[in-house]
Amino acid sequence: MIEINDLCKNYGDKKALQHLTLQIKQGEIFGFLGHNGAGKSTTIKSLVSIIEPTSGSITVDGMELKEHRQEIKEKIAYVPDTPDIFLQLSAMEYWDLLTAAYNLSDQDVKQRRLQLVELFGMGEHVDGTIASFSHGMRQKAILIGALLSDPDIWILDEPMQGLDPQAAHDLKQLMKAHAKKGKTVIFSTHNLDTAQQLCDDLAILKKGQLIYNGTVNDLLAQHDNESLEDIYLQMAGRQDGGHLVDDIEGDNHE
Template identity: 45%
Template sequence: MIELKNVSKTYNGSTYAVDDLNLNVKDGEIFGFLGPNGAGKTTTIKMITGIIAATKGEIKINNTDIQKEPLKAKMEFGFVPDSPDMFLRLKGIEYLNFMADIYDVPANVRKERIKNLAERFGMINALDDQIQSYSHGMRQKIIIMGVLIHDPEVWILDEPMTGLDPKSSYILKEMMREHADSGNTVLFSTHVLEVAEKICDRVAIINKGKILFCGTLSEMREHFKNSESLEKMFLEMTENE
C-alpha cells in the first residue's frame, strides 16, 4: 500500500511542482499514474521513493513513513526509474548480485530468482556481458530484474516499458498482473494510454501538480459520457486545465 496525505513540493518556495496531493494505492491493484510532461508525475514518484523530500505532507509505504524511516520503507518496494543508463561498466550478473547484496538476498534464493527472471526476459546469454554493451531494451530488462531480485511487495515503475520489445513488454504486463493478483501493489507511470487502459484497475490523472481524477475507467467514462477511449478523456481533461 502507498499513502500520500497533503503532499506538496516546491523548489523555489513559491511555485508548486506538486500541490496538496492525496493518493491511496491499495494492495491487490495495478494503479496507473498519468499526466502530460511536466505535470508532476516524476516529482511525485521521487518523493514516494525518498529520492527527494516532500516540502510538506506524509508518505507511507506499507504503513512506514518514507521520511521518518527511509531504510525500512525502502526495503518494502522496488523502483524502476525512467532511465536504465546506470552501472554500465558492470556485467549483468555483477549488477544483479550487487542488488541482491543490498537487500540481503541469500545466495541460494538469489541464484534461483536470477535464473527465473533471466529466462523469462530472455537474458540468460547476456548476463556475462557488460551493461554498456546492451541495447536500451536490454538495459531496461536488467534494471527491472535487479529491482525484483528481493521480491518486494510494492512495485513502483516509472515508464517501465520504454524501449522494451513487444514480447518483453507483454511479459512485464503479465508479471504486474500476477503481482497485483497476489495481493501486492503496483504503481506505474506511463505515456502509453492504451497500456493503462488495458491493465490498470484504477488511474490518477495529474496536471500542474494537482490530481484531476482518481478512480476506475468505468467511473471516468460515467463522468465523460461522450468519450469512449482513455485517450479522449485524458486529452479533454488536461486541455481544459
C-alpha cells in the same frame, strides 16, 4: 496501503507537486498518467525517498516514511525512468550488487534470477556491460534487478519504455500476477492503452495537481461515447492542436 497526504514539492518558484492526496490499496495496480512535467516522476521519487518533499507526508502500511525510511525501502522494488545507471558493470555484477544490497544470499535469488533472465531473453547477455546494451536491453537488466527480491510493492517509472512487444507483454503479466497475490504495483505511463489494460485505479496529474483519481471505467462512464484518449486530452491539455495541426499541414503543402 500507501497514503499520500497533502504532498507538495517546490523547486524554487516552480511547484512540481501541489497538495497531492490519495490512497493506493494493497492488491491493486495503480497508474499515474500525465503529460511530461505533470508530477508523475516527482511523486514516484518521493515514494522511494530519492526526493524529499517540501511538505506533506507519505505513510506505508501505517509507517511514516520519514521515520521508517530503511524499513519501507526494503518493501519496495523501484525501476527509474531511465536505465542509464551502473553502466560500467555487467548485468550479472549489477544483479549481484542488488542481491547484497537486499541482504540476500545468492541461493535466495538464484532461481528467481534464472526465471527472469529466461523470461526477458537475457541469457546471452549476462556478462555484457550495461554500457554496451541497447536502451531496451538496459531496461530489461534494470527490471530484473528490481524484481530479484520480489518485495511487496513494485514502483515502476515508465517501465515499458524501450521494451520490445514480447517483453512489454511479459512485464504486464508479471504486474497482474503480483497484484493478484495481494501485493501492490504502482507505475507511470504515457500509454493510455496500457493504463486501460492494467489499472485498477489511476491518478491523472496536470502541472503538479491531481485532476482525477478513480477507475478507468468510472472515468469512461462520466463521458458518454468518448474514448479514453479524448477524455484524457480534454482533461490534461489541448486535444489535438486544432488549427495548429491544420496550419502545420497547410505549411507543408504550400
